[in-house]
Amino acid sequence: MAGSNAKIDWITVLLFILLVGFGWGNIYSASLTDEFTSIFDINQVYGKQSIRILMSIVLIVLILSIQAKFYERFASIIYILSLLSLLGLYVFGKEISGATSWYDLGVANLQPSEFAKAATALALAKYVSDLQVNIFEFKHQLRALLIIGLPVVFIAPQPDPGSAIVFLSLLIPLYREGLSKYYINTGLVAVAVFVITLIISPLYTSILAVLIAVVYFYLKKEQRSLWLIVATILAIAFFIFFLENEQYYLSAIILGLVIVYTVLSIKQKNVLPKILMLLFLVISFSFSGDYIFENVFAQRHRDRFNIVLGKQVDNQGIGYNTAQSEIAIGSGGWTGKGWTQGTQTKGKFVPEQHTDYIFSTVGEEWGFLGSSLVIVLFTLLLLRIYMISERQKSQFNRVYGYGVLSILFIHFSINIGMVLGIFPTVGIPLPFFSYGGSALWGFTILLFILVKLDSKRMFYE
Structure with a gap:
């Protein structure tokens, strides 16, 4: 259990609550039907997300209750289990939207790559912080790169290039620890x-x-x-x-x-x-x-790249999502049309508007000011994680903190760029905002392991 000496960083917790709450509000708006029953109605998208948020709270309590040393001691085992879960997709995986990235559990679908992000960050932190490891030596650099690369090798052929890109962001913690600029x-x-x-x-x-x-x-x-x-x-x-x-x-x-x-x-x-x-x-x-x-790359991925690069125009086909997203965001103006009042949102013109394209709902209903607020909240969270990482006395904690920072940053920047048409659509959710249990739980685990490690930073050495 969490000891009396634990000191939770409540600023991080508050930012998490604000992002999850604002995210749920936009999921509610994007999926609202004419007949409202209950925010916990599992027949509605917003009801399912409400249940998932409650389960996230259970996860948080569990994560904070486990001894901080556990995450370092068992990092390698957690990592191996995550790799096995990724390999299992090639036998037991379910194909959704052209990618075999999910397990069908009957009551829900589970995407193991979302949990593998925290597992890989832990394994990398465990390896780099080992007393026998010198990150300046090539053999140790190669092993660290292998830890990052294995999930990429397993995920990319599914095909899921978006998730594969996220794992490559874990090079940033290595750079912080002295990896050559090369x-x-x-x-x-x-x-x-x-x-x-x-x-x-x-x-x-x-x-x-x-x-x-x-x-x-x-x-x-x-x-x-x-x-x-x-x-x-x-x-x-x-x-x-x-x-x-x-x-x-x-x-x-x-x-x-x-x-x-x-x-x-x-x-x-x-x-x-x-x-x-x-x-x-x-x-x-x-x-x-x-x-x-x-x-x-699958044909749909090639088409999306070509659209972003201006080599192909297809606003009625593969480029429809991006085109409608830009229309929705542009129509919001400065202050937006008001919560649940978005015409593009209510008309369901933007496919996946409650998942990967949730930011288009923010742009339409909350306008430039609301969109800026969301960006500010994410920026504050990233800055807070950076501060938490830098104040750690344990190298394991610091490397893991930079892993969290890198993963959240790449998700945030690519998702916003994707919705604005700057990046091709690669299926990367907006952390704590997008609809989905695997993503929400994966990000919650990722963040609150850091909160737990930070809470014991004066005692966990």
């Missing part, structure tokens, strides 16, 4: 090259990279200023623009700036080996990324 920079290059390859061909991406690298190396060798280097890259981009089109122009700028940033972050006089390595990575990522996009 990995972060490599990730930035990979993401930039992947997106650019979707706009232009892998061949043109590789040619651009070689051209920019040659010019950069010459100017660096001649000790030219950074501004001149950037100006040269922009000149190359404009040149390509006049020869080809606007997409090539933007791609050259993005790729050039990423390469410049990456090379400048390396404190070495001899940059030629690093430039050659970058070129190898860019060319490898461009062709492998194109292969993955065409052969691993």
Whole structure:
């Protein structure tokens, strides 16, 4: 049981309550029917969510009642069990919306990837905080990356690229603990090259990279200023623009700036080996990324990427959700149409409006001010988690705290971007807001394990 010395961070608890409460209110509005019975009516979406919120309270009490040492001592076992639950989907999983990511328990469906996030964060914290582990050594870095990568390997083929992306955010705690910028920079290059390859061909991406690298190396060798280097890259981009089109122009700028940033972050006089390595990575990522996009991603995922990148327009088909979401948010104006008064919401124009697209309900009914309030609440929660993580004396606690921060941040940013049409629709729920038991319970477990660890920070060493 929680001891008398426990000190709960009530600011975090309050932010959790506000987000869950505001989320339920919008789920209620998005799923309201003409006949209201009870907020606990299990035949209604809002009734089911009410029951799930009550179960979350039970989870919170259970999490806070367990000794803090338990989460560190049994982190590896929890992680292994979560991996087994992910593997089990290939045999016993139920397909929903094109992804075999669920277990059918009869009374409800359970998505194990939501619980695997907390399990992976615990396992990573357990490994990094081990006295025998030196994160500066390559073999230990590789093992840490393996802990993060295994869930990705199990989840991505379901296919569920959204959940797979979330696990990659756990690289951030490693960076906080001293992992070389090389990995972060490599990730930035990979993401930039992947997106650019979707706009232009892998061949043109590789040619651009070689051209920019040659010019950069010459100017660096001649000790030219950074501004001149950037100006040269922009000149190359404009040149390509006049020869080809606007997409090539933007791609050259993005790729050039990423390469410049990456090379400048390396404190070495001899940059030629690093430039050659970058070129190898860019060319490898461009062709492998194109292969993955065409052969691993489902057609619906490819279509969503193409819509966001402007290569495809389909407001009546695969792009319908995003188009209607933008209409709903835009129609809200400054103050919104009022709770339960949204015409787009009541008309059910936005599919999945109570789940992944719940923020469109906020935008329509609460307007810019209400949407800003939600963003502020999430920002405050993220800042609070950052503060909690930094004040931990235990490395296990700190690494886990950064894991929580990373997972919530990637969910929040991608979901909002997805609803606004900035990111493709990848099925990532808004934490504590979106309808669904697995997501709500998974986020609750994730957050309140940190609350428990923090409550014992003066005694748990």
